[in-house]
Amino acid sequence: MSDLTIPRDRNDDYSAAAVAARQALVRERTGASIEHVASYSLDPGSLPGNVEGFIGAAQVPIGLAGPLLVNGEHAQGEFLVPMATTEGTLVASYSRGMKLTRLAGGITTTVVEDKMQRAPVFTLPSAREARHLAGWLDEHFAEIAAAAQETTSSGRLIEIQRFFASKMLYTRFNYTTGDAAGQNMTGKATFAACAWIKRNYPGELHFLLEGQFATDKKTSVVNMLHTRGKRVVAEATIPSALMEEQMHVSNDKLFSARLKGQLGAFMSQTNNNGNHSANGITALFIATGQDVANVAESSALYGFSELLPNGDLYVSVTLPALIIATYGGGTGLATQRECLEMLGCYGSGGVYKLAEIIAATVLAGELSLGGAVVAEEWVSAHDSLGRNRP
Amino acid sequence: MSDLTIPRDRNDDYSAAAVAARQALVRERTGASIEHVASYSLDPGSLPGNVEGFIGAAQVPIGLAGPLLVNGEHAQGEFLVPMATTEGTLVASYSRGMKLTRLAGGITTTVVEDKMQRAPVFTLPSAREARHLAGWLDEHFAEIAAAAQETTSSGRLIEIQRFFASKMLYTRFNYTTGDAAGQNMTGKATFAACAWIKRNYPGELHFLLEGQFATDKKTSVVNMLHTRGKRVVAEATIPSALMEEQMHVSNDKLFSARLKGQLGAFMSQTNNNGNHSANGITALFIATGQDVANVAESSALYGFSELLPNGDLYVSVTLPALIIATYGGGTGLATQRECLEMLGCYGSGGVYKLAEIIAATVLAGELSLGGAVVAEEWVSAHDSLGRNRP
Amino acid sequence: MSDLTIPRDRNDDYSAAAVAARQALVRERTGASIEHVASYSLDPGSLPGNVEGFIGAAQVPIGLAGPLLVNGEHAQGEFLVPMATTEGTLVASYSRGMKLTRLAGGITTTVVEDKMQRAPVFTLPSAREARHLAGWLDEHFAEIAAAAQETTSSGRLIEIQRFFASKMLYTRFNYTTGDAAGQNMTGKATFAACAWIKRNYPGELHFLLEGQFATDKKTSVVNMLHTRGKRVVAEATIPSALMEEQMHVSNDKLFSARLKGQLGAFMSQTNNNGNHSANGITALFIATGQDVANVAESSALYGFSELLPNGDLYVSVTLPALIIATYGGGTGLATQRECLEMLGCYGSGGVYKLAEIIAATVLAGELSLGGAVVAEEWVSAHDSLGRNRP
Amino acid sequence: MSDLTIPRDRNDDYSAAAVAARQALVRERTGASIEHVASYSLDPGSLPGNVEGFIGAAQVPIGLAGPLLVNGEHAQGEFLVPMATTEGTLVASYSRGMKLTRLAGGITTTVVEDKMQRAPVFTLPSAREARHLAGWLDEHFAEIAAAAQETTSSGRLIEIQRFFASKMLYTRFNYTTGDAAGQNMTGKATFAACAWIKRNYPGELHFLLEGQFATDKKTSVVNMLHTRGKRVVAEATIPSALMEEQMHVSNDKLFSARLKGQLGAFMSQTNNNGNHSANGITALFIATGQDVANVAESSALYGFSELLPNGDLYVSVTLPALIIATYGGGTGLATQRECLEMLGCYGSGGVYKLAEIIAATVLAGELSLGGAVVAEEWVSAHDSLGRNRP
Numbered sequence A, B, C, D: 001m002s003d004l005t006i007p008r009d010r011n012d013d014y015s016a017a018a019v020a021a022r023q024a025l026v027r028e029r030t031g032a033s034i035e036h037v038a039s040y041s042l043d044p045g046s047l048p049g050n051v052e053g054f055i056g057a058a059q060v061p062i063g064l065a066g067p068l069l070v071n072g073e074h075a076q077g078e079f080l081v082p083m084a085t086t087e088g089t090l091v092a093s094y095s096r097g098m099k100l101t102r103l104a105g106g107i108t109t110t111v112v113e114d115k116m117q118r119a120p121v122f123t124l125p126s127a128r129e130a131r132h133l134a135g136w137l138d139e140h141f142a143e144i145a146a147a148a149q150e151t152t153s154s155g156r157l158i159e160i161q162r163f164f165a166s167k168m169l170y171t172r173f174n175y176t177t178g179d180a181a182g183q184n185m186t187g188k189a190t191f192a193a194c195a196w197i198k199r200n201y202p203g204e205l206h207f208l209l210e211g212q213f214a215t216d217k218k219t220s221v222v223n224m225l226h227t228r229g230k231r232v233v234a235e236a237t238i239p240s241a242l243m244e245e246q247m248h249v250s251n252d253k254l255f256s257a258r259l260k261g262q263l264g265a266f267m268s269q270t271n272n273n274g275n276h277s278a279n280g281i282t283a284l285f286i287a288t289g290q291d292v293a294n295v296a297e298s299s300a301l302y303g304f305s306e307l308l309p310n311g312d313l314y315v316s317v318t319l320p321a322l323i324i325a326t327y328g329g330g331t332g333l334a335t336q337r338e339c340l341e342m343l344g345c346y347g348s349g350g351v352y353k354l355a356e357i358i359a360a361t362v363l364a365g366e367l368s369l370g371g372a373v374v375a376e377e378w379v380s381a382h383d384s385l386g387r388n389r390p
Helices: A016-030 A089-101 A128-141 A141-149 A184-200 A221-226 A240-247 A251-268 A279-288 A293-299 A334-342 A351-376 A378-385 B014-028 B090-103 B127-139 B142-149 B183-200 B221-226 B241-246 B251-268 B277-288 B290-296 B336-341 B351-374 B378-385 C016-030 C090-103 C127-139 C142-151 C183-200 C219-228 C241-246 C250-266 C275-289 C294-300 C333-340 C353-372 C379-387 D016-030 D089-101 D126-139 D141-149 D183-200 D221-226 D239-248 D250-269 D275-289 D292-296 D334-343 D351-374 D377-384
Strands: A054-071 A076-084 A107-118 A122-123 A158-167 A168-176 A206-208 A230-238 A302-307 A313-321 B052-073 B074-083 B107-118 B122-125 B156-165 B169-176 B206-208 B229-238 B301-309 B313-322 C056-071 C076-084 C109-116 C119-124 C156-165 C167-178 C206-208 C229-238 C302-306 C313-324 D053-072 D076-084 D107-118 D121-123 D156-165 D166-177 D204-206 D231-236 D303-309 D312-324
Touching: A016 A122, A016 B074, A054 A089, A054 B336, A054 C302, A076 A089, A076 A279, A076 A351, A076 B014, A076 B052, A076 B351, A076 C313, A076 D183, A089 A240, A089 A279, A089 B241, A107 A184, A107 A351, A107 B378, A122 B351, A122 C353, A122 D183, A122 D221, A128 A158, A128 A168, A128 C109, A141 A158, A141 A168, A141 A184, A141 C167, A141 C294, A158 B127, A158 B251, A158 B313, A158 C313, A168 A184, A168 A230, A168 B206, A168 B251, A184 A206, A184 D250, A206 B251, A206 B277, A206 C219, A221 A313, A221 A378, A221 B122, A221 B251, A221 B301, A221 D239, A230 A240, A240 A251, A240 A351, A240 C167, A240 D076, A240 D107, A251 A313, A251 A351, A251 B122, A251 B169, A251 D303, A279 A313, A279 A334, A279 A351, A279 B052, A293 A313, A293 B277, A293 B290, A302 C119, A302 C275, A313 A351, A313 C156, A334 B014, A334 B351, A334 C056, A378 B251, B014 B052, B014 C250, B014 D141, B052 B090, B052 B277, B052 B351, B052 C333, B052 D303, B074 B090, B074 B156, B074 B336, B074 B351, B074 D250, B074 D312, B090 B122, B090 B229, B090 B351, B107 B183, B107 D126, B122 C313, B122 D126, B127 B142, B127 B156, B127 B169, B142 B183, B142 C167, B142 D221, B156 B229, B156 D231, B156 D292, B169 B183, B169 B221, B183 B206, B183 B378, B183 C127, B221 C250, B221 D351, B229 B241, B229 B351, B229 D053, B241 B251, B241 B351, B251 B290, B251 B301, B251 B313, B251 B351, B251 C219, B277 B313, B277 B336, B277 B351, B277 C302, B290 B313, B301 C250, B301 C313, B301 D292, B351 C219, B378 C353, B378 D089, C016 C056, C016 D076, C016 D334, C056 C090, C056 C313, C056 D016, C056 D076, C056 D303, C056 D334, C076 C090, C076 C142, C076 C275, C076 C333, C076 C353, C076 D016, C076 D053, C076 D183, C090 C275, C090 D121, C090 D166, C109 C183, C109 C302, C109 C353, C119 D089, C127 C142, C127 C167, C127 D121, C142 C156, C142 C183, C142 C250, C156 D089, C156 D250, C167 C183, C167 C219, C206 D231, C206 D250, C219 C313, C219 D250, C229 C241, C229 C353, C241 D312, C250 C302, C250 D121, C250 D204, C250 D221, C275 C294, C275 C313, C275 D053, C294 D275, C333 D016, C333 D053, D053 D089, D053 D351, D076 D275, D076 D334, D076 D351, D089 D275, D089 D351, D107 D183, D107 D351, D126 D156, D126 D166, D126 D239, D141 D156, D141 D183, D166 D183, D166 D221, D183 D204, D221 D312, D231 D239, D231 D351, D239 D250, D239 D303, D239 D351, D250 D303, D250 D312, D275 D292, D275 D312, D275 D351, D292 D312, D312 D351
Parallel strands: A054 A107, B052 B107, C056 C109, D053 D107
Antiparallel strands: A054 A076, A054 B052, A107 A168, A107 A230, A122 A168, A122 A206, A158 A168, A230 A313, A302 A313, B052 B074, B107 B169, B107 B229, B122 B169, B122 B206, B156 B169, B229 B313, B301 B313, C056 C076, C056 D053, C109 C167, C109 C229, C119 C167, C119 C206, C156 C167, C229 C313, C302 C313, D053 D076, D107 D166, D107 D231, D121 D166, D121 D204, D156 D166, D231 D312, D303 D312
16 A cells, blocks of 8 residues: 555645646546646636545536427426437437427426435334334424424425334435435434434434435335435327327337337336436436436336327326436536526526426437337447447 | 427538537527536547537536555556546545545455346247247357347357247347447347348247347346346455544444345345445546446445454445446547546456446445444535535 | 036035036046045035135145244234145244244234235326326325225225326225235225215226235235235344254354345345245145235245344344235134134134234244254255155 | 143154144144044145144135136146135136136147256355356356256256355256256255365355245246246237127227236336236145245236237236146145146146146136226125125
8 A cells, every 4th residue: 555645735625726736646646638627617616515636527518409398387398408428329319309299299297296305214122112113203293303304494304104124113204305406405304303313212222314215326116116306207199190200110019119118127127117218317417417326216217108099109207216406516516507507497496397307308218219229220320320339 | 389490510510610500599599608518628529429419518527536445357556536526525435435445455356247238029929939939049049149240340249048928038138348338239239130030030020129128228137137237346354443443433333234224225125235336436437438327227236244253344345237338438538538547447458447446436435425324424424525415 | 619617506506416516527527536625524605705616625734833932912922833734844844943932032023014905096187187186185085085984894094105107196095904804895995985086086087996006916015115914023032052052053154144145135136035934824824714825925024133242143024914814714614713713813803913923933934944054954854854845 | 931842753743643642732722623624534644745743634625617728738628727715706707717718719828948946155255256166167067967966866957047246156056857846856956066066166165055046935036037937928819809798898998907007017016917816826736736835936927918900909927937846745645636637737747737727727817807807897796706705
């Protein structure tokens, strides 16, 4: 082990000197020029709270997709969608789906549920005492909620779900969180609530702030069933002639292929019976300053389609765990804020609108890739557009 | 529906004029200045094959974590790790875990498996004929592999797994793909293989290139069991005194907490019985030009720990579906290439080294967050470092 | 297609003549003597409501296991446990575990939750209207519960869980059901509730009585998380010297093996991270007249063990979906009732006692098989006792 | 703890005296008369190897369902199906489905795969050595198979699947097992194989005979993907007029309901996207002397249906883990053997025929219950036939 350490300035670690010292170390130790990394227009002074050990910025190219026609409760009209990606064909493919759905009259979107959680597990001396604790939590819900409330102005505890196993009581503390994603807010509030419980519960009790029942940054059945973040549905109906014309495939054939895919998804036990929601979500998350690691859970998807008696295809996607924010986190940084502004979503009041735009984008992408696979155009599209991808 | 369309230049859609035309449209229609989006040092001429409808770049701040001490077969020694993120505390937390493991002698890493797949589903007139096809595929494996081989120089078909259901034969065509991630390569090769099969199989047969058994961009049990991309293990042993000193928690207490987390993960049915692998993986993926949407599947994790008779803690993570590349895709772009160069992984021959560095980073992060939660320092750390996160 | 039909007597299909006619057909068409099938002591007159087309009875041998020492809230003291099985070593193995736990002071049991459900899915014109229905159900819960209540005296609707996807609202109508298992009771009550909803909801709505969210006769994560039937925990603490003496294995070694098994269970995605709960549950279900098909769901298990600082092993099992009854169904038939009487569980008031006995039996069996596998005695035990099993 | 013990005769524990001594104990300690339990026609002398502590027999009523028309490779023609159950309406419901499918021309059945396994986990000093072991197993497969072979005449090792995690190598040793179910045979053979490996592997290695990757008596994704026992498909095509006439529901309506059920099954994460396979399988397992605990895994089901262009409904079920035998175990006991004889399946050579009959029975039951739920006749059928079920 060498004496290598990364320079850090305790007074101002985001100063030009501090940044330069780290860049110099990188150049010296690794030989990398990091010329582009060191070329950024963002103000390092905006970064405390977003990154430590700052040395520069990754430049992720943004393509413009759309227009996307959304008939939401919050997002209404046509949107130009900024997608940050390095994957060839992605923007083109989403644009194709946006065109199809726009010609079909647009995509209807609905946020059907909204909650964020932290999931402490309580360990008791025995199962019988775990059962007793559950009853006690019910009786003291108001006081527990009040303890949580003291740590936050925008979050509110709405429910404590419980799951018994052995001598433990696994819980999910569910909150509403306003326009913030709320993972930290709920962490802090739940910690306060647990401390109150530990102080006041008339018995021995140990808690751990996370018992793997909120599965932050991890997809899970429990989150898909019970919502983490926003649960959003996007729906559209595609006339069969339009599908043929735009996608060169019939609704019948698409639906028949889908049936096989549904069984495949059930067998392979994926968290997503769709095609590639992660593509659109990731591109929008990077562009708009979301916590991109949440793609792990936010890309979960329930797809559902029906062939209507008149031959039209009803298609829908449900995103059960879309974790997004329009203020806080990375949303206020230079390019990220601009992309939110492009969508009219920056700041307070924008989060449902953003949820609707993302869900609509995902649905457009599902139709585009689904159509391409069935029409057997998918390989050739990648060939011509994605030439950098071996 | 308006007459809005996104300008496109069929001759050179990456020219300054083409880009400016789209930027102008964005400004006019949305009012967003996109001043920072339009400030980039990358050469738009490098982007064909990576993005369509280019309008600028997202700037994602990069923090430097480390040094990370890796005892791999390919990655050996100390690394300075570039992490692109907007989540406060992330870099600091990973650095803390890197310090702990470095003081413990480093992290041992091993790539135990490597394959990429495309998963066509074949539909036959009946189950009996599906069974017949399976036998026929065995008999003609060499010819099928040859047909696949014609489309690629670096990929090689090594196995066709099969899963019967109804009158369908779901398959996984498994390939080795060299230093590329290989999703497109295997798509093209499998399409060629399927076309050969359709031409030569003496019977009625329909195929669909993807039957949801490769679950590209989607996590699944089948991929976790059978590997997609690289399957990498990172292991370390932490002396109990060192854990106390660095993390303010005992190995015993950490292990006991872990047992409850393991049951929680089993109950909540997550794809990851660890803490937050997605954080480290995403930050490295953005920095090094990986296909970030693959976080959905690459963040899957099997954790395993043991309390040794002497009180030391053996800890390990297994990433069963780490999809990465060191050439092709976004790896050659401006900042992305520089970050790969920082790790000594750019280009041919670097992919196993990168896999080892990522796995080691993940293990460091698991220890850091795990320790913080048990030591109940996690909430306060976020409070002081992550102030931008509500 | 021949003109073969099974004889049926519309006046009394359980009369000696009706039974004999079917037996004659079997003998004539198949050549089977069915001499033993036709030898039964039960009264066919007791069978309407339990079986149609009666021709005789299967004789399933019953072995006596125990004594089983239970420290429950309802089951207290020593029990002789009737196990109906044809699997050699099963009774001996459970008896061994019962001896071990009896020597350790017995097994503590707790019923922590109790509910039965039917899970209608409502289809609406769109997701937005599905969300509206959810609110409407909340507002009209009392009336819905009253409609359900009209069909049953012992069941009571306690909660309607909801899960949004697409334009559907999947629900779980949760009931308490007294000493009955309650699948039919809840079916009927939910049908009445749905009919009331359809009549009164001010909008278009279609319902299907089961949307695969109660998963009757099928194991599921949703049932394991949220309980179907009784959720029972059995706990014991085994001193390390006792384990050595009785099982020829150390607590340490058992615990270490268990860790690997836990990871295996997580990877293989089983509904049961224990050893063989289905063995004990099935044997008790056949003996006591339970609906044996419920083994599919009732055998789900969460196991949890801890090595205590003093070297003792805390072990527990949680059965999250134990579906049982002590009246109705097969519980009143000849041998079935006798076996319930052996356990002091027949009739009203016995169901929690039976739940506790079953959970304690399962825990005894887990310890026995677990010990045998680790002590590598398992193969030889089967060799000497299970000689009829190839 | 009392001095209560269950009497056991070391010379002949199945003698009349030994049995009577236990019966006397039961009567004395519990007050239960066990008159019917003590009434059996089976010969206790046939029971060694099937049960210990014998005190009598459960009488489970058998109903006759059918005729069932099967177009299998092994089962051909019409069968009278003995179903042992205490659940009212079950036999009638299956008979209804058998009538429907018979009128539709019968059910086509195919055994598509057949293997049984034991799944040892090997623990090595590190992941790198686990990877080395995997290679070594490949090189020594013939010797390992030979070591396994020495313990069995009918089993044959065909493949060792491997799954890496941490420093462990989880495996599945797959065997063919002839007409036996083979769980014990494969246990013994794998133990011999592991002993050989331990003796010969040039390095430190520890094994545990079961790593939860064969999940005996437990359903799991790995078993559903890779087959445990027989993988059988049953298929039928139902003309729409016939469906209307027999089930009072249209193919369209049935298919539309099914789509919602499929999504429900995906969301609730059940091992079975059908209706109630466990009912038919359990009734046949009890009747024919199968190991009924295997219902836990054998009832797993993949259903797949398609609405054909002409309005007919193609329906199929795939049972991926049907564990059955036609000799050994309980198959030779008094009533059990008679029921196998009724189906022409007793003894050597019968196991595929039995697999086909079971799969066809399951499909008939799926159609019957599915139709009843959609036609909203299900509740009333239970009301009139299942009156003993509260």
